[in-house]
Amino acid sequence: MRRYPLLALLTRRKEMEAQDRPSDEAILEQLQEIKSADQAPLIAPIRETVILCQEFDEHNHQRGQINTVSETLSHYRAVKRDGNCFLRAFGFQCMHQLITVGSPEEKAHFRDRLAKIYATLLTFPDMSPMILDDFYEPLRDMADAIVAGTLTADDLLQKFNDPMESDFLVMFLRLVIVAHLRTNHEFYAPFCGGSVEAFCTTDVQPMGRECDQVQIIALASAMEVGVEIISVDSASGPRDPLRNVFPEGMPPRIHLLFRPGHYDVLLP
Amino acid sequence: MPRGKKRTQPEEVPERKRRTTRRTKRAIEEDEAEEEAPEEPFVPPTRPMVDHRPLPVLSPVAQRRLMKELESLVKNPVEFATIDAKDDNLARMIANLTGPAGTIYAGEHFVLQFTFPATYPIDSPEVVFLPPHVPMHKHIYSVGHICLSSLYDQWSPTLGIRGVLLSIISMLASSPRKERPADDADYARECTLNPKDTSWAFHDDRC
Numbered sequence: 176m177r178r179y180p181l182l183a184l185l186t187r188r189k190e191m192e193a194q195d196r197p198s199d200e201a202i203l204e205q206l207q208e209i210k211s212a213d214q215a216p217l218i219a220p221i222r223e224t225v226i227l228c229q230e231f232d233e234h235n236h237q238r239g240q241i242n243t244v245s246e247t248l249s250h251y252r253a254v255k256r257d258g259n260c261f262l263r264a265f266g267f268q269c270m271h272q273l274i275t276v277g278s279p280e281e282k283a284h285f286r287d288r289l290a291k292i293y294a295t296l297l298t299f300p301d302m303s304p305m306i307l308d309d310f311y312e313p314l315r316d317m318a319d320a321i322v323a324g325t326l327t328a329d330d331l332l333q334k335f336n337d338p339m340e341s342d343f344l345v346m347f348l349r350l351v352i353v354a355h356l357r358t359n360h361e362f363y364a365p366f367c368g369g370s371v372e373a374f375c376t377t378d379v380q381p382m383g384r385e386c387d388q389v390q391i392i393a394l395a396s397a398m399e400v401g402v403e404i405i406s407v408d409s410a411s412g413p414r415d416p417l418r419n420v421f422p423e424g425m426p427p428r429i430h431l432l433f434r435p436g437h438y439d440v441l442l443p
Numbered sequence: 444m445p446r447g448k449k450r451t452q453p454e455e456v457p458e459r460k461r462r463t464t465r466r467t468k469r470a471i472e473e474d475e476a477e478e479e480a481p482e483e484p485f486v487p488p489t490r491p492m493v494d495h496r497p498l499p500v501l502s503p504v505a506q507r508r509l510m511k512e513l514e515s516l517v518k519n520p521v522e523f524a525t526i527d528a529k530d531d532n533l534a535r536m537i538a539n540l541t542g543p544a545g546t547i548y549a550g551e552h553f554v555l556q557f558t559f560p561a562t563y564p565i566d567s568p569e570v571v572f573l574p575p576h577v578p579m580h581k582h583i584y585s586v587g588h589i590c591l592s593s594l595y596d597q598w599s600p601t602l603g604i605r606g607v608l609l610s611i612i613s614m615l616a617s618s619p620r621k622e623r624p625a626d627d628a629d630y631a632r633e634c635t636l637n638p639k640d641t642s643w644a645f646h647d648d649r650c
Binding site: 301302303305306307309310338339342343346349350376377380381382 | 502504507508511512515562564565566593596597598599600601603
């Protein structure tokens with residue numbers, strides 16, 4: 176829970192007390208956990224992927240799966256666990272990849288996609304420049320700077336770690352998903368519980384709402400950027416994590432590590 | 444039947460009276476009498492709540508966005524609503540609502556208060572009706588708090604003041620009868636000034 180972590184903890188604590196009161200140590204530990212999660216950067220510096228093995232005990236399949244991942248993607252960046260992690264990871268890594276190794280065509284394509292999606296959003300009766308521009312303009316300016324070669328990887332990291340700027344970028348990516356789902360509502364409706372509109376209201380537009388497969392496919396398709404999701408999951412085999420590329424058949428430019436409820440960025 | 448909310452965090456837990464050896468027997472007896480009192484004292488549903496909280500300091504982004512929203516509301520007003528904003532502090536605005544024509548609230552006058560957080564529009568504004576100008580509605584408590592998902596966990600930065608006003612007016616327009624939520628008196632005792640402290644449970648798609 177993003178807004179009131181302490182309140183959430185207190186509520187949870189109340190619930191737990193009703194059944195079985197946890198020890199004071201457990202409560203302190205939880206508080207510490209929440210505190211450190213609060214202080215974690217939105218996008219962390221690069222670390223070695225093998226470090227993640229420590230999160231799982233020796234007999235856990237996930238440990239072996241992480242090892243396999245680290246053979247090809249040896250580094251990762253932790254992304255803050257606030258329900259926006261997929262979008263923040265995608266947005267950051269997409270632009271970081273363009274800045275560091277992107278071709279001029281890829282950079283121009285990114286800028287043009289954003290402009291096209293903005294134009295699509297403006298055709299919806301509930302959207303207006305008044306609502307959209309605060310979210311679109313910062314991203315458009317960054318895309319222009321990427322094309323012009325004036326945005327450095329350090330600038331990007333800094334922008335993504337500024338809470339306000341970062342959240343505005345995330346918000347525009349949410350709107351990219353809305354635009355794509357609405358434009359292709361006939362295709363997506365069955366995956367959205369019948370109504371794309373209701374799905375957007377409850378599961379896309381609110382900040383902090385986690386992204387599931389539908390949102391991932393929509394964002395990757397709208398931006399025409401391949402993303403590989405590598406899921407480490409105790410249900411999979413002892414060595415091989417589950418790998419999915421969205422949209423199907425597109426060569427992935429971004430690799431994300433998925434552990435239930437959370438995404439981090441993976442790097443070669 | 445949809446029935447709003449539950450469970451709030453009290454602003455301050457009154458410190459439980461502790462007995463010390465120094466206290467007289469009589470004081471202890473009085474305490475006991477108090478504790479053994481079979482019924483809680485009656486608290487009127489509209490207990491006066493005086494808001495001493497300082498207003499948030501808006502970020503430049505929030506200020507710019509609110510200015511733009513106000514302009515748009517002047518140019519293209521929401522029917523049955525007018526906004527009163529003071530130039531010196533955009534963090535608080537008052538909206539005067541008139542019961543929409545053709546509804547059970549037609550012609551009635553309601554006062555809505557918006558308080559915008561520093562992080563607006565990423566975070567939602569605090570929106571309450573100011574007693575006594577509170578509509579009699581199944582999802583509106585007499586203290587003025589509104590059980591409406593788009594004000595809490597379904598808030599989206601794209602909604603803005605207009606989105607909130609439209610949701611509330613449509614909530615009034617679709618109400619079949621004038622009544623308070625079933626737990627109105629309990630809620631009035633438990634709630635804090637800020638409805639965002641309440642963990643609202645929504646029983647249908649909006650309330």
